Amino acid sequence: MPDTHLTPVEALLRRFAIAVGALVATALIVYFGGDGYKDANNDDGISLLDAFYYATVSVSTTGYGDIVPVTDTARFMTTVFVTPLRLIFLITFVGTTVELLTERSRQSFRIQRWRTRVRNHTVVVGYGTKGRAAVDTLLGDGTDPADIVVVDTDRAQLDAASALGLVTVTGNATRSSVLRIAGVQKAKALVVATNRDDTAVLVTLTARELAPNVRIVASVRESENVHLLRQSGANSVIVSAETAGRLLGAATTTPAVVEVIEDLLTPEAGFAISEREVDETEIGGSPRHLSDIVLAVVRGDQLYRVDSPRVDALERGDRLLYVRKVTPAEDDD
Template sequence: MRGGQAEGSANVALPERDASPWRQLAVRLGAAAGILVGAALLVYFDRSAYTDTSDGSVSLVDAFYYTTVTLSTTGYGDIAPIETHARLINAFIITPARIAFLVLLIGTTLEVLAAQGREQFRIARWRKNMANHVVVIGYGTKGRSAVETLINNGQERERVVVVDPSQDALVDAHADQLAVITGDATRRDVLRRAGVSSADQVIITTDRDDTNVLATLTVRQINPDVFIVAAVREDENGKLMRQSGANSVITSADAVGRLLGLSSVSPSLGEVMEDLLSYGSGLEVAERELLVSEVGQPPQSLSDQVIAIVRDEKVYRYFDPVVGVLARGDRLIVVRPAEEMPWAPRPGTHNEDLAAEDRG
């Protein structure tokens, strides 16, 4: 057991679509209390029109007591209106207030039960439909940046699941409209709740290398085929992370250090590297499919700046003679403007034929 997490402690929390039922409960209880106080004050200010069988007079406490038993339909009869106008007030004001009071209490109970039932139904439907999704373990700065990049590149928010034990992460992920599993990602039951067994990718980015390694081992045991991208803070842990089953390992401290060094040696080069790592403006690095019109051409002749070619799941640099001529099934790693330019269209945006569609 790690971090004091008890067995089965992971909770599924989907982002709220409407106002929280507990907020609605507070509002309704506040309205019910307002009715109670208003009716009690009405009786107290007109206390001379009422009689108390115990002492004949009605105090403020007696007014609240009378209002409470009246609104709850208990009606002991020890305090009663004796004047005609007081009886009319009870008939036309207190009685409607009693109905409203009961409706509020009963309606609130039904609403809370219905909200719980709807939430359970949403979670059951989410579990049924969740497959081929992305699980993000750790929703700190790196995790949020990874999710933002995924969504900017077309990933649906509904197909991203966050796993993190922190309540702060729960709030942040819900603000980003993401489903959250609250729990320790090194535990098998927590990862199963996140649907790791049917996930396409898992991104592991907690703040501790030992936690990342253990999470990677557990994920790999549950799903031998899932693609795992993991972060490590120290470069010396990268090899261990790969041995644990990660397909791709990013050394955060080393990468930041290299960027700092480049910026120190050449501020312009550092600026360009930061631009490449940013999304939405300037330059971007992207992977795309080969177009039919590009088959048979050298990588250097394309409008996109090709820096690598993926062929048969192996990455080649653009100058490698093995990929001197592009072939069907190749994928391109390119540098291009973040905003689409007429001379550098994104695949499929101008009805181009993809080379992969004619493969075979």
């Protein structure tokens, strides 16, 4: 069935108006053709109330049989006009149920098809200030919106995420059933950006149980809770309150440093920190002698700073964390 742009209330009101219209039209046909109808309980003819009574029991297919058409004209009017109106009345209400069931089935099919196809996506739990910033960074780095799943309980926040083309899941992410719907078992990363540290711990515990290999990045407000996130299975923990405090302190003495940090953390303008594989021509060389400004080298599962003697010679499979310039074309994208 085609999608409608009406709200649920508007759709119901419109269907109700159609049903009332069919009821009124039937009553008027009976009233003005009253001579052709007979009331078994009253010989005084058909009143307006009788006409509406007949219309009610007729279009609803109840049919008590106390008022019936007795002339050929009345039976013709019943066949040609009342019967179609009865069908319109029934279809209007039955159609509402059918459409609801169809929409639920179609939505269930879409979810099932998405769950069978999705791989290596990113799940973001919480679409508040931190969650939106994380999504903006992912999009700025070139992540497809369809590869980002936002989980939240706030319908308004999910509507805002859906407007960007993101996949949304309504529910409490501390429940394993919600994370399963989000496909956390097949995700490459999980971003926990909740507003409460205890909620972040529960989400991390639940996610780690469902997906032992997924990379979990969590945010906490207080540093004293970092070890709880680590023990729960988080790979990286960001302390939002302390990080903001350090930037505030640095801004009072070295504001230029804070501007550079903000520039590096804003992927859509200026400079950005990116990751790339080592080229064949760079193998054996030092990361400090490359044209790119290299900050660190990832070898296997270990991260080494650029001044570490372990990465004096680059090897095949190494990945470089470097500073890249965002071009105007990338800004437009």
